[in-house]
Ligand SMILES: Nc1ncnc2c1ncn2[C@@H]1O[C@H](COP(=O)(O)OP(=O)(O)OP(=O)(O)O)[C@@H](O)[C@H]1O
C-alpha cells in the first residue's frame with residue numbers, strides 16, 4: 402500500500418518538486434518520516450495525527466513510513482504537513498490516489514485541522530504549473546498563488562475541505578488572484594529644494610538603472626534624495642512584479658495575496674549582519690539585497706558597514 406502526494410522544497414527562490422511517499426506496512430505501530438526532514442518536518446507527524454483525529458480518522462495500528470524523495474535534498478519548513486496528510490489519506494484509500502498524485506500540495510496544519518498560511522506559495526505555484534499539476538494550498542495563500550495564472554489553485558481552509566474537494570463531495574472553486582496593491586503613495590522630488598545637479602544625477606540614475614554614490618556635507622539632503630528614488634522609477638512591469646514577488650513570497654512579505662507594482666526600497670542599517678544583508682543562513686532566506694531586486698538598495702552611511710568593508714578589504 403504505497404501512495405504518493407507531491408509538494409516542493411525550496412532552494413533559494415527555486416521550488417523543487419518533492420514526492421511524498423507513504424507506505425503502510427504490517428508491524429508494530431510506528432510513524433516515521435525519512436528523507437532529510439528538518440525539525441519542523443519531523444514534527445509534522447504530531448500535527449497530522451491530531452488533525453486527522455479531529456475528523457475521526459485514526460491512524461491504523463501499523464507501521465507508517467513517509468519518504469520524502471529525492472532523499473538527498475534537505476526538506477525545511479512546516480508546509481509538508483498537508484502533503485504528508487494527503488499521502489496517508491491516499492494510502493488509506495480515503496481520497497483517490499490518482500487525484501492526489503495530480504496535485505502539488507503545501508500547507509501547515511493546526512491541531513484542529515485548519516490549514517494555516519505558509520511562505521513560498523507563489524514559487525510553489527510556478528513549480529506546479531511546470532509539471533502540469535493543480536496547486537493545493539491554505540486559503541490565506543490562495544490569492545498569492547493564483548497570480549501565476551498558468552495553473553489552477555485550490556485553496557481550502559481546512560483539511561476536511563481539502564478531502565471533500567479531492568473526493569468530489571464538495572468541489573471548491575479555483576482561487577482568484579489578489580488585488581494589485583499600490584502601497585502608500587511614494588514621495589518624489591517635488592519637495593526637494595534646489596540641489597539641481599543632485600536631482601539630475603538621481604534622474605539619470607533612475608532612467609539608466611545606474612548605481613549612485615552620494616558624498617556631501619551633513620544635512621545637504623543625501624538621505625532625503627535617496628529615499629525619493631523609488632518614487633521616480635516607473636512601476637514594475639508584470640514580469641518584474643512576479644519575479645520580485647517570488648522573492649518576497651519566500652520571505653513571507655506578501656500580505657493579503659496582493660502583488661505590488663511599487664519598486665521595493667530596502668534600507669539595511671549599517672549594523673545589520675551579513676546574512677541579513679546578503680541572505681543565506683540556515684533555510685537560505687533572501688537578504689536585503691535580494692529583496693531589493695528590481696528596486697532600490699539604499700545603504701545610508703555606507704562607510705559604516707563594517708561587514709561589507711571587511712569583505713571587500715579581503716578581496
Ligand atoms: N534640498 C533640500 N530640500 C528640502 N529639504 C532639505 C534639503 N536638504 C536637506 N533638507 C532637510 O534636511 C534634512 C536632513 O537632510 P538629510 O538627512 O537628507 O541630509 P544628509 O545629506 O543625508 O545628511 P547626513 O550626511 O548627516 O546623513 C532632511 O530631512 C530635510 O528635511
Ligand SMILES: [Mg+2]
Pocket residue numbers: 623624625701702
Ligand atoms: Mg544621511
